[in-house]
Amino acid sequence: DSGVTQTPKHLITATGQRVTLRCSPRSGDLSVYWYQQSLDQGLQFLIQYYNGEERAKGNILERFSAQQFPDLHSELNLSSLELGDSALYFCASSPWPEMNTEAFFGQGTRLTVV
Amino acid sequence: DQQVKQNSPSLSVQEGRISILNCDYTNSMFDYFLWYKKYPAEGPTFLISISSIKDKNEDGRFTVFLNKSAKHLSLHIVPSQPGDSAVYFCAASDSNTGKLIFGQGTTLQVKP
Numbered sequence: 001d002s003g004v005t006q007t008p009k010h011l012i013t014a015t016g017q018r019v020t021l022r023c024s025p026r027s028g029d030l031s032v033y034w035y036q037q038s039l040d041q042g043l044q045f046l047i048q049y050y051n052g053e054e055r056a057k058g059n060i061l062e063r064f065s066a067q068q069f070p071d072l073h074s075e076l077n078l079s080s081l082e083l084g085d086s087a088l089y090f091c092a093s094s095p096w097p098e099m100n101t102e103a104f105f106g107q108g109t110r111l112t113v114v
Numbered sequence: 115d116q117q118v119k120q121n122s123p124s125l126s127v128q129e130g131r132i133s134i135l136n137c138d139y140t141n142s143m144f145d146y147f148l149w150y151k152k153y154p155a156e157g158p159t160f161l162i163s164i165s166s167i168k169d170k171n172e173d174g175r176f177t178v179f180l181n182k183s184a185k186h187l188s189l190h191i192v193p194s195q196p197g198d199s200a201v202y203f204c205a206a207s208d209s210n211t212g213k214l215i216f217g218q219g220t221t222l223q224v225k226p
Contacts, residue, residue, distance in 0.1 A: 002157060035216075042118075042203060042218040043158070056212040090157055099214040100146030100207035105157030 006106035018079040021109045025093030032074040037088040050097040081113045117141045120217035133191040137204035144206040152201045194224045
């Protein structure tokens with residue numbers, strides 16, 4: 001158990017809809033990262049928050065947004081969903097702002113868009 | 115543009131032998147490299163890392179080698195165990211951009 005909790009574990013929704021994925025980082029970790037893993041793809045970095053502020057941005061679509069709340073949990077909002085958004089979405093956390101340190105991953109949310 | 119490449123999608127090794135997983139990168143600004151292991155239905159877990167100022171880092175059965183001139187790193191597992199069967203991802207970090215780029219992963223199967 002990494003200590004990072006992601007909910008829900010599975011999500012099935014229709015095209016055009018909006019969903020929210022939630023992440024609770026390990027106790028004390030200030031950094032939260034979001035990654036997308038599509039079929040046969042590596043982990044694509046989406047966005048990082050550190051202590052409530054956006055720190056780094058990767059290949060995140062404009063239809064996607066994220067935030068980190070004062071209690072440090074984070075939410076990833078995906079809107080106007082398309083079939084190609086079906087993927088595993090991972091959240092990770094670490095104590096530090098730098099991405100070159102060990103991060104602890106949750107079990108992921110599997111999103112299926114039908 | 116794939117900046118971090120793991121050209122072998124899969125690798126099969128006999129228990130007790132050495133497993134060598136390879137990773138190539140294109141960006142000379144990468145200054146940290148990490149390996150993660152992933153079991154099915156679980157998130158990735160950190161395995162080992164290396165800074166660009168080193169050419170080798172060892173942790174128990176796991177050793178990572180970095181060849182900066184070739185822009186190549188490898189993970190050696192000796193001896194391999196059936197429990198090492200997993201997907202291995204290499205990742206590279208550029209401190210200037212603050213981003214971590216992952217490769218596509220290599221599935222390692224260690225046969226008893």
